[in-house]
Amino acid sequence: EAARTPYLTHRWTAAPLLACEASPAAAVPVQNPALPADQPGTVAPASAEDVNAALEAAQPWKASPAERGEILNKAADLYEDNFGMLFALLAREAGKSQLDAVAELREAVDFLRYYGANAPSDAPAGLFTCISPWNFPLAIFSGQISAALAAGNAVLAKPAEQTPLIAYEAIKLLHAAGVPRTALQLLPGAGDVGAMLTSDPRVDGVAFTGSTETAWKIRSAMADNLAPGAPLLAETGGLNAMIVDSTALPEQAVTAIIESAFQSAGQRCSALRCLYVQEDIADGLIEMLTGAMKELHVGNPWELRTDSGPVIDATAQAGIAAHIAQADAEGRVMFQMEVPQTGTFIAPTLIKVNSIADLEREIFGPVLHVATFKSNELDEVINTINATGYGLTFGLQTRIDDRVQHVSDTIHAGNIYVNRNQIGAIVGSQPFGGEGLSGTGPKAGGPNYLARFAAPDAQT
Numbered sequence: 314e315a316a317r318t319p320y321l322t323h324r325w326t327a328a329p330l331l332a333c334e335a336s337p338a339a340a341v342p343v344q345n346p347a348l349p350a351d352q353p354g355t356v357a358p359a360s361a362e363d364v365n366a367a368l369e370a371a372q373p374w375k376a377s378p379a380e381r382g383e384i385l386n387k388a389a390d391l392y393e394d395n396f397g398m399l400f401a402l403l404a405r406e407a408g409k410s411q412l413d414a415v416a417e418l419r420e421a422v423d424f425l426r427y428y429g430a431n432a433p434s435d436a437p438a439g440l441f442t443c444i445s446p447w448n449f450p451l452a453i454f455s456g457q458i459s460a461a462l463a464a465g466n467a468v469l470a471k472p473a474e475q476t477p478l479i480a481y482e483a484i485k486l487l488h489a490a491g492v493p494r495t496a497l498q499l500l501p502g503a504g505d506v507g508a509m510l511t512s513d514p515r516v517d518g519v520a521f522t523g524s525t526e527t528a529w530k531i532r533s534a535m536a537d538n539l540a541p542g543a544p545l546l547a548e549t550g551g552l553n554a555m556i557v558d559s560t561a562l563p564e565q566a567v568t569a570i571i572e573s574a575f576q577s578a579g580q581r582c583s584a585l586r587c588l589y590v591q592e593d594i595a596d597g598l599i600e601m602l603t604g605a606m607k608e609l610h611v612g613n614p615w616e617l618r619t620d621s622g623p624v625i626d627a628t629a630q631a632g633i634a635a636h637i638a639q640a641d642a643e644g645r646v647m648f649q650m651e652v653p654q655t656g657t658f659i660a661p662t663l664i665k666v667n668s669i670a671d672l673e674r675e676i677f678g679p680v681l682h683v684a685t686f687k688s689n690e691l692d693e694v695i696n697t698i699n700a701t702g703y704g705l706t707f708g709l710q711t712r713i714d715d716r717v718q719h720v721s722d723t724i725h726a727g728n729i730y731v732n733r734n735q736i737g738a739i740v741g742s743q744p745f746g747g748e749g750l751s752g753t754g755p756k757a758g759g760p761n762y763l764a765r766f767a768a769p770d771a772q773t
């Protein structure tokens with residue numbers, strides 16, 4: 314793929330965002346994961362002094378719930394007006410395909426409007442730290458912030474180290490809409506900045522989305538340093554399965570599998586990781602699946618024909634590649650696509666496993682593990698999936714109505730998808746979130762979520 318520079322040249326100018334006016338000399342470049350030659354901007358990580366200054370400057374948002382709602386709605390308008398710029402950064406900084414970028418922008422706008430429209434009148438917790446991941450650098454980032462702001466909190470936002478530019482642009486739009494700068498500050502940086510922002514007694518609550526391991530660290534840092542009862546809202550990983558039985562419609566199942574496992578290069582917490590196919594249809598289904606994989610276009614997300622882009626960075630690429638190499642050494646790779654050799658791409662791959670219990674943790678990339686089951690083993694499969702301890706998404710492809718009910722009643726998962734892809738949520742009506750190792754709840758985009766951003770004594 315020839316390196317083609319997209320139209321937008323984004324430069325991180327020493328950020329006039331209160332505490333993060335770090336010197337440009339300390340700035341590090343942000344890398345486009347698809348094009349080694351493209352660095353869409355630079356970022357200066359916040360120092361300990363920046364974090365302290367932000368904590369000192371923070372002031373809860375004093376406006377009435379109606380005013381807060383109006384301003385968040387105005388910010389949603391500005392996101393839409395600045396679609397082109399946000400869209401370009403989603404591709405260049407996060408490797409999002411155009412389809413994914415549109416969906417993400419819509420979700421971010423929905424969060425702003427939904428939380429704005431439901432701004433509570435309870436007293437806010439006070440000062441909220443919001444820590445977000447790179448896989449939805451606009452939607453999750455904006456969702457956390459807008460919920461905390463709708464409730465009247467002061468917010469310190471720490472985006473993932475891989476995606477600070479889009480966070481920076483989003484914050485500028487929120488400020489332009491009227492969110493006071495003392496109520497919303499950006500602290501870019503890596504885990505060390507996150508650790509400072511979750512272990513300072515001036516912080517009253519934390520919203521976090523990322524790995525289960527980091528959530529545990531944050532929980533213990535909060536327990537050691539914050540006031541007792543300070544809320545932690547954590548959305549973490551999944552080890553998500555789909556069951557396809559012998560009555561499933563094959564074309565429908567294959568489309569759902571491809572989208573669930575390989576869109577966004579498999580880098581969604583909801584992505585399908587382990588497919589269970591009933592033994593008697595397995596060979597035919599896998600043949601259809603590999604045929605459909607050959608039709609996928611994996612490449613530069615900037616191109617309209619691209620279905621899926623790169624993984625986020627070289628560290629992620631190396632970790633996933635090692636997982637595939639081990640499976641290959643054991644003769645378990647069933648099929649692998651071809652992808653560009655430059656940029657941090659991983660070829661979509663099918664790997665044979667005995668069961669989901671073979672996977673110690675989530676592999677955050679376009680790797681689908683495949684197991685088979687016999688007709689009398691369905692309950693055993695469900696028990697094995699439940700025993701992982703995760704409980705985020707689950708998919709079922711069947712035409713047996715009783716089975717839909719039975720499986721839905723017994724599987725532990727926050728979001729269950731039947732005869733469709735295992736993707737997405739609808740802000741307001743189908744909130745998203747998991748159980749067990751997958752998160753603390755309440756689900757984001759749902760009515761109970763906002764309540765957790767209130768002062769603990771207002772929470773029931």
Ligand code: ADP
Nearest residue numbers: 445446472473474503504507508523524527530
């Ligand atoms: P991912 O696998 O998505 O990178 P992480 O849990 O490592 O998941 O990162 C999610 C977010 O948490 C990022 O913004 C990251 O910088 C931040 N983070 C990492 N370590 C810590 C920590 N010890 N305390 C607080 N935040 C952290």
